[in-house]
Amino acid sequence: MTKLSSSTRPVRILGIESSCDETAAAVVEDNTRILSSVVASQLSTHAKYGGVVPELASREHLRAIVPVVSAALDQAGTGFRDLAAIAVTKGPGLVGSLLVGMTFAKSICLVHGIPLIGVNHIEGHIHAVVLETGPEIAYPALALVVSGGHTHLFEVREGFTYRLLGRTRDDAAGEAFDKVAKLLGYGYPGGPVIDQLAPYGDPRAVHFTLSRMKGNPLDFSFSGLKTAVLRWVQSHHLDAEIATRRKLAGASIQDWLRTTPQATLDLLASFQYTVIEELMRRAVVSAEQIGARSLIVSGGVASNRGLRERASSARLPYPVFFPTPALSTDNAAMIAAAGFPKLQRGEFDSFDLRASANLALA
Numbered sequence: 001m002t003k004l005s006s007s008t009r010p011v012r013i014l015g016i017e018s019s020c021d022e023t024a025a026a027v028v029e030d031n032t033r034i035l036s037s038v039v040a041s042q043l044s045t046h047a048k049y050g051g052v053v054p055e056l057a058s059r060e061h062l063r064a065i066v067p068v069v070s071a072a073l074d075q076a077g078t079g080f081r082d083l084a085a086i087a088v089t090k091g092p093g094l095v096g097s098l099l100v101g102m103t104f105a106k107s108i109c110l111v112h113g114i115p116l117i118g119v120n121h122i123e124g125h126i127h128a129v130v131l132e133t134g135p136e137i138a139y140p141a142l143a144l145v146v147s148g149g150h151t152h153l154f155e156v157r158e159g160f161t162y163r164l165l166g167r168t169r170d171d172a173a174g175e176a177f178d179k180v181a182k183l184l185g186y187g188y189p190g191g192p193v194i195d196q197l198a199p200y201g202d203p204r205a206v207h208f209t210l211s212r213m214k215g216n217p218l219d220f221s222f223s224g225l226k227t228a229v230l231r232w233v234q235s236h237h238l239d240a241e242i243a244t245r246r247k248l249a250g251a252s253i254q255d256w257l258r259t260t261p262q263a264t265l266d267l268l269a270s271f272q273y274t275v276i277e278e279l280m281r282r283a284v285v286s287a288e289q290i291g292a293r294s295l296i297v298s299g300g301v302a303s304n305r306g307l308r309e310r311a312s313s314a315r316l317p318y319p320v321f322f323p324t325p326a327l328s329t330d331n332a333a334m335i336a337a338a339g340f341p342k343l344q345r346g347e348f349d350s351f352d353l354r355a356s357a358n359l360a361l362a
């Protein structure tokens, strides 16, 4: 991408993200340089409830937004007057949480006369990869966005226009990880725990049937898999081991290993293997369909090591790009990055911009 300004002055965008349980702010310069990226996680607040509690999330965002934005500006050595725009997540997400970031962004823009750019969170996840790999990505690209709230396949064309090819009809992939982990007593979020335990189990030990979708075969469904895991757990009488783990909330991997018998490790490995197969099979078919020249995998589940290994060992005829783990999960650098093409096109938002819980990208 070309530089936005003809002068030598760098172009800086402040990104603000508050769609779920992370309050984040970042300053990105000239499309690709992350000058700062601050993420305040609310994990400890929500962990004891086994999932994100929307009311608590809004309250935590309110507490964190000022210090997080100040820290991002300080670390970047940037003042408001140095900003070309503020990019803020406008949806999808929890409305109360989105409103905190958005109201704050609008206030700064109003006071300092800075242009406002609303960014779709899913587009942000795609731009986490664009930010890091930029010109190496050839278009059209196939983007697999897999997080706690989303499981989508998009065709990404030059200039960042999108076409939705498939999506989950029930749980998102990350949600399936979280629900299975919760069922087995590992607490929230479950993806990272299962990711760490799966290599100790046999992925072929428990056979789960892959889903077949009527209508659009590129759509996903994880509810059948979740039910199959539940049945397996019920028939194996795991109450005692699950109760032991429930007392260890937030434990280390060594504690989880100590309290997880081989049969449960095998179950976890087989579950993760099946989720990865569901994701990769559809990604490969849709990439073929659109004649993709690259595959982008992003969102929290993109930090899964099993998924990364499966994608890189698949010998696909196009390169596969993952964000580094820190940019896979929610952050504001990806939101700032998604703001650059909009800044270039002069696509600014007015102060009427609304937070939208179910905002679609395409």
Ligand code: KG4
Residues within 6 Å of the ligand: 020, 146, 147, 148, 149, 150, 173, 174, 175, 177, 178, 189, 190, 191, 192, 195, 299, 300, 301, 302, 303, 304, 305, 328, 329, 330
């Ligand atoms: O992108 P993200 O931070 O937030 C949303 O936009 O939802 O994704 C969070 C999700 C959670 O469901 C979490 O369990 C999952 O990503 N996740 C993982 C891993 N790290 C985070 N899932 C599988 N393996 C991981 N290593």
Ligand code: ZN
Residues within 6 Å of the ligand: 121, 125, 147, 148, 299, 300, 329, 330
């Ligand atoms: Zn996300």
